[in-house]
Amino acid sequence: MEQKNNCIVISHVDKYYGKKQALKDVDLTIGQGMFGLLGRNGAGKTTLMKTLATLHEKQAGEISVCGIPISHAREIRGITGYLPQDFSMYPNMTVHECLDYLGTLSGMPKALRQQRISMLLKRVNLSGKKKSRVKSLSGGMKRRLGIAQALLHDPRVLIVDEPTAGLDPEERIRFRNLLCEVAEDRIVILSTHIVGDIEATCENIAILNDGELLWKGTVSQLLENAKGKVYTAEIPVSMLPRVKRDYIVTGMLRGERTVTVRFLTDWEYGNAEGDNLAAGEVKAVRRGEDNGDSSHGLLPGARTVMPNCEDAYMYCLHQHGCEIVGGEE
Amino acid sequence: MLFLKECKKVICSMTFVLYVVTVIAMYMTQYGGEHRIITEPRPETGDYGMTVREDPQLIMPAAVERLLGDYLSGSYPAYPILLYKNVKLKEDKRLEMRSLLEELTGLSGEEIDGFTGYRDAGFYSEGLDAGGNPIVQYQEAAVPVYSLPENLTYEHFCELMEQADRIIGGGSMYEVKSLANNFGRVPMTYEEALREYESLMAPGELGKAYLRLHCDYMGIDLAVMPVFVAAALWQLDKRARMQSLIYTRKSSAIKIVGTRYLALVSCMAVPVLLTLAYTVYTTCGMYPQTHIAWGRGLGMALLWLLPDILAVSALGALLTELFSPLLAIFLQCVWWILSLRGTELTGNVARFGLQVRHNALGRAVLWQSQWDNFVCNRLALVALALCCLALATWLYERRRRGKTAWTDKILYLGKNHAHGIMRMVDKKAGKRVTGDGDV
Numbered sequence: 172m173e174q175k176n177n178c179i180v181i182s183h184v185d186k187y188y189g190k191k192q193a194l195k196d197v198d199l200t201i202g203q204g205m206f207g208l209l210g211r212n213g214a215g216k217t218t219l220m221k222t223l224a225t226l227h228e229k230q231a232g233e234i235s236v237c238g239i240p241i242s243h244a245r246e247i248r249g250i251t252g253y254l255p256q257d258f259s260m261y262p263n264m265t266v267h268e269c270l271d272y273l274g275t276l277s278g279m280p281k282a283l284r285q286q287r288i289s290m291l292l293k294r295v296n297l298s299g300k301k302k303s304r305v306k307s308l309s310g311g312m313k314r315r316l317g318i319a320q321a322l323l324h325d326p327r328v329l330i331v332d333e334p335t336a337g338l339d340p341e342e343r344i345r346f347r348n349l350l351c352e353v354a355e356d357r358i359v360i361l362s363t364h365i366v367g368d369i370e371a372t373c374e375n376i377a378i379l380n381d382g383e384l385l386w387k388g389t390v391s392q393l394l395e396n397a398k399g400k401v402y403t404a405e406i407p408v409s410m411l412p413r414v415k416r417d418y419i420v421t422g423m424l425r426g427e428r429t430v431t432v433r434f435l436t437d438w439e440y441g442n443a444e445g446d447n448l449a450a451g452e453v454k455a456v457r458r459g460e461d462n463g464d465s466s467h468g469l470l471p472g473a474r475t476v477m478p479n480c481e482d483a484y485m486y487c488l489h490q491h492g493c494e495i496v497g498g499e500e
Numbered sequence: 501m502l503f504l505k506e507c508k509k510v511i512c513s514m515t516f517v518l519y520v521v522t523v524i525a526m527y528m529t530q531y532g533g534e535h536r537i538i539t540e541p542r543p544e545t546g547d548y549g550m551t552v553r554e555d556p557q558l559i560m561p562a563a564v565e566r567l568l569g570d571y572l573s574g575s576y577p578a579y580p581i582l583l584y585k586n587v588k589l590k591e592d593k594r595l596e597m598r599s600l601l602e603e604l605t606g607l608s609g610e611e612i613d614g615f616t617g618y619r620d621a622g623f624y625s626e627g628l629d630a631g632g633n634p635i636v637q638y639q640e641a642a643v644p645v646y647s648l649p650e651n652l653t654y655e656h657f658c659e660l661m662e663q664a665d666r667i668i669g670g671g672s673m674y675e676v677k678s679l680a681n682n683f684g685r686v687p688m689t690y691e692e693a694l695r696e697y698e699s700l701m702a703p704g705e706l707g708k709a710y711l712r713l714h715c716d717y718m719g720i721d722l723a724v725m726p727v728f729v730a731a732a733l734w735q736l737d738k739r740a741r742m743q744s745l746i747y748t749r750k751s752s753a754i755k756i757v758g759t760r761y762l763a764l765v766s767c768m769a770v771p772v773l774l775t776l777a778y779t780v781y782t783t784c785g786m787y788p789q790t791h792i793a794w795g796r797g798l799g800m801a802l803l804w805l806l807p808d809i810l811a812v813s814a815l816g817a818l819l820t821e822l823f824s825p826l827l828a829i830f831l832q833c834v835w836w837i838l839s840l841r842g843t844e845l846t847g848n849v850a851r852f853g854l855q856v857r858h859n860a861l862g863r864a865v866l867w868q869s870q871w872d873n874f875v876c877n878r879l880a881l882v883a884l885a886l887c888c889l890a891l892a893t894w895l896y897e898r899r900r901r902g903k904t905a906w907t908d909k910i911l912y913l914g915k916n917h918a919h920g921i922m923r924m925v926d927k928k929a930g931k932r933v934t935g936d937g938d939v
Contacts, residue, residue: 224744225747226900227902228901228903245752248750249750258741259742260742261509261740273745275501277751278751
C-alpha cells in the first residue's frame, strides 16, 4: 500500500479522440525518480501526459497517482506539477508576478509563496530576472520559468512534456541536470522524442508508438536488447542507396569516396565455412539459419559496435514492426 | 489575493483603457453639458417648453401631412440601423404607399401624383426688400388639399402607419411607438409646467431627475462596451498560451471564473461610479440653496447601470468561451443596435430588453408610471448575467478536462468550409487567369 502511494499506476487505459484511438490499453507503473517516455511525434506521449495532469479524461482503464484515483482531479492537481510542451505566460507580467499569480491559484498562502518563489528562482538561475517582464525572456529562460512554476507548490509528481525542444545544447544540459536534481524526492515523468535527453537522465523508460506501449524497462535492458544488432561499415558512396534500402541506417559519416555507416539489422555478419571471400569481406547470414539472403550481399569491413540509446530505441521500433523511414532514396 | 491580481489584469488591458475613454467621452459629450436649472414656471413668460401628448386629433393630421409630403418628394428619412438613410421606394412599393395615402386622404392616386406644387415646410426667400436684402419667411408645407376620412379610427390609423413603416423598411418616423414623439409635440401649458415642477420638487425627485438623464446616456455606452473588456480578458489565457498552466492548478472553476468576473465587473463599475459622483457634485453646485436627497436617486442609478455591466460582461464571457471573442463582440453589437433602435427615447420602458431610456430632464410622472417595468427589466438582466456566468463556469470546467463544446465542432467545420471556399475561389481565379492569358 505504501509503495502504491509513491507511484503512478496506469492500468489498461484507453483514450479516443472521436474515432481515433490515441491510447491503446496502456499498462504502466511509474515509481519515484526520473522516468522517460519516448516515442515519435504523434505516438500518444502528450495525450498520456495530459491525462495524468487531469487535462484529458480517459475512456477506459484506471489511473492512480500516489494512491489517488485520477477522477479526484482537485486532489491530483494539488500534488502534480505540469510543464506543457507549448506554453507561455502573460507577456506583460513580471516573472515574480506570474509565479505569484499561479501560486495563488494553487491556494498557497502569501508567506509560503514568497519563500518558494525566491528559492525556485535561485534554483533555476532566474533571480536576476525577478522583475523582468515575461516577454523579455529568452526561450531557455521561459523553460526554466516553466519548471519553476511547475515546482511552485512542491508537487510530489512532476510531468514535463518535451521540455528541451528548441533549446541550445548548453540550455538543454542545464535543464536536464535541473530535472535530475528535482527528481531526488519525487516522481518526474519526462516525455520526449529526443533520445539523448532520456539517455542522460532516466533509468526507467517506456516507449510508446501509435498509442501502444511497445516497451518498458530500464535503459540498460533496452541497450542489452539491441546488443549485437548494431554495425558499422565503411562503404563506397555508390553503395549508400542500397544500404539505406536494406538496413536501418542510424548514422552516416561521409568521407571523400567512402561513407562510414552505422546501421541496425537482425542479420549477423560472419563468414561461414567454405565461403570463398576476398580478404576483409563478410557475408550476411540470418542468425539461426543456414543461409543468408543473397540480396543483402556483402558489406566489406562490417563490424558490430556497442549500441547507444538511439540505436536501441530504433531497434525496438523495428523489432515491433514499426515502419522506419531510412532516408531519401 | 486572487481578486486583486485579476483586477490588475483587467486594468492593465488596452480594452479597459478604451472602455474608460468611451465612458468619459460619453459622459462629457452627452451629459456633461447638462446645466439646465429647473425653475418654477412663471405665468408671464408664456413659454414652458414642449410636451408630448398621445392625442389622435394631434397626431393623425400631422403624420398624414408629413407622409404625403415625403411621398411627393420621393424620399423618406429613416434610421433602419441607427444610421440615417434617405429611403427611395421602388415602383411597386411606391404604388403600395400611394394606395395607403388614398385611404388616408380620400384623394385618388391621380390627384396625388398630379399635384405639382409640392413644397416642404421651411424658410424661403420671398423677393427683396427696399434695401435689396432677401426677405426670408417661414412657409408651411404645400401639399394637395385633403381631409382625413371621418370614420378613420386611431387604431386603424396606427395599422396604416405600421404598414407605411414596413414599406419604408423600418426605423421611419411612422413607427407606431414613435408617433406621439414625432407628431404629438405641443407647447406645455402653465398648469402642466407647474405640475411637472412640483413633482420634481418632491423629496428626492430633483436628484433623480438629473440621475435619470445621466443613466440614459451612460446606459447606451454600458450596453455594449463591457463586452470588449470581457472578451479580451476571457481570451487572455489562450492568447498568452497559459491555459494549461492555469487549468492544472488546484483552484476550482467556480473560484477562477467567479473571481475573474467579479474583478471585471468591479473595475468597470469604478468609472461609472466616478461619473455618478461628478453628476452629484455638479448638480449640488447648481442648487446651492436646496437640500437634495440623493439616496434613492443613487439607488436607482445603480439599479439602472450595474445590470448592464453585469449582463453584457457575463454574456461576453460566455460567448467568448463558447465561440470566439470576435463573435462575442459582433453578437453583442447586433443586440445593442437592435435594442437601441427598438427602445423609445422616453416613456415606454420594456419589461425585457437590453436598454432603458428616459431622455428627458423631468417627466417624473411618466417615469413613475414605468417604475415596475424598469425594475422587471433590470432584474431580468441580472438573471441573464447569472445564467451566463453559470454556463461559462460549466464550460470552463469542461474545457479544463479536455472536453470540447459543440460549438468547437461548428467552428472547426466553419473553418474547414471557409478554407474549402477559398480553395475553390483560388482555383476559379486561376482558371480565369489562364483563360485571359489564352485570349
